[in-house]
């Protein structure tokens with residue numbers, strides 16, 4: 001009770017200081033929020049692209065239907081493979097006409113169909129990795145009637161690299177700014193301790209407990225973190241709306257991320273002030 | 285109540301502030317701690333209050349040993365031992381009463397008892413009528429009384445006073461002394477550091493402990509013992 005009263009009193013006593021430190025914490029956490037949105041969207045985008053990772057097996061014109069069926073069956077029996085679909089030469093031509101309308105005339109005028117028939121292999125979730133893709137392609141190319149397999153090896157590799165870079169960047173910059181927020185809270189608590197050093201001295205003199213003296217400062221740090229976190233969420237949401245409307249569509253981060261972020265802000269504030277107290281309470 | 289066993293306090297740069305000091309203050313006793321400036325009076329009181337810890341020997345106060353008490357649980361000792369300073373150290377911007385109730389509040393007195401207990405303590409030091417005045421508006425002697433009332437908040441068994449009359453004129457100093465005598469008569473032990481020898485001489489029945497350059501050189505309760513060189517450290 002006393003701790004809560006005192007922590008709130010601290011906000012009243014030094015409104016400028018607390019407003020300033022809350023704003024600074026909010027800005028630092030705002031950067032973390034922006035990274036969270038960026039990383040979440042990158043993750044989602046990559047996931048969607050990944051769903052389209054597939055292996056295309058081109059078969060020679062002289063392959064018999066029964067042979068192709070055998071190939072499809074074998075591929076389907078692999079754990080990496082979710083489904084296969086056969087596209088005949090005619091299907092290929094049809095798709096080319098739709099996909100490339102500029103060449104409509106060219107395709108219509110052809111006397112022989114130059115496009116090969118193909119089997120498109122869809123991979124199961126969790127198997128859209130460079131290794132699985134290569135394994136499926138290898139299996140298919142054993143068949144003598146298979147002319148070629150294509151799966152954009154480079155492209156799959158890059159996708160994975162991009163994902164890893166995105167994750168690492170977010171982790172490093174996110175934690176850097178989280179540390180900045182913690183430092184700000186620690187400094188604010190230090191200033192608050194200094195401003196109240198006479199009271200603290202008397203409290204120790206007359207035998208207030210360690211916890212009794214520390215609790216209001218811990219609470220103040222936690223409140224600053226939570227308030228700063230909440231403000232950062234608001235700022236991030238505003239930016240998200242702005243970008244979504246004016247530049248390109250983004251997805252908002254999941255609610256659990258928001259809650260976890262604010263809770264982390266509170267926890268960081270608590271730890272930062274505990275650290276400041278450890279160092280500076282001894283000296284006043 | 286208070287017992288120092290071969291206490292040594294060494295500061296990193298200054299060397300020994302206290303050197304093998306041993307004495308005891310019993311329950312309900314009154315003693316002056318005298319000596320020149322820099323002889324170690326404040327250091328002794330700080331060690332007894334466990335605001336600092338000895339580098340050698342042991343300080344025992346109300347059952348607390350300096351060897352096992354940590355800064356984290358020193359508050360238990362503080363509720364048995366009051367402390368007043370030469371410069372009062374009242375909180376500015378608060379009334380006399382608020383200075384006293386602050387001490388009551390931070391040591392867990394229920395809120396609705398604060399005002400009445402605070403008034404009772406101020407009455408005890410003869411300041412009942414000035415309870416609503418700002419601390420800085422009071423005279424030095426009155427401020428020291430507020431500080432004493434604050435020190436009494438926990439009903440301590442011992443009162444430590446570091447030059448409590450140092451900033452006061454003779455009349456006010458005598459007033460504070462009489463207050464201490466009064467509290468002592470009611471069973472509280474008092475250990476008071478002072479270099480005001482006139483004041484010491486005015487109370488010939490009070491025990492005198494004298495420090496010189498960190499050593500105990502005279503004890504009126506045992507003059508023949510303290511004058512001799514201290515026994516070997518690890519006896």
Ligand SMILES: Nc1ncnc2c1ncn2[C@@H]1O[C@H](COP(=O)(O)OP(=O)(O)OP(=O)(O)O)[C@@H](O)[C@H]1O
Nearest residue numbers: 295298301319320321322323324325326327328479
């Ligand atoms: N925190 C400290 N760091 C280093 N030296 C100290 C410290 N506190 C006290 N001293 C030294 O210890 C010695 C004893 O100091 P102390 O304050 O106990 O003397 P005193 O008897 O109270 O003097 P005074 O009558 O002037 O108050 C002095 O030489 C002082 O310089």
Ligand SMILES: [Mg+2]
Nearest residue numbers: 325326327446
């Ligand atoms: Mg002194």
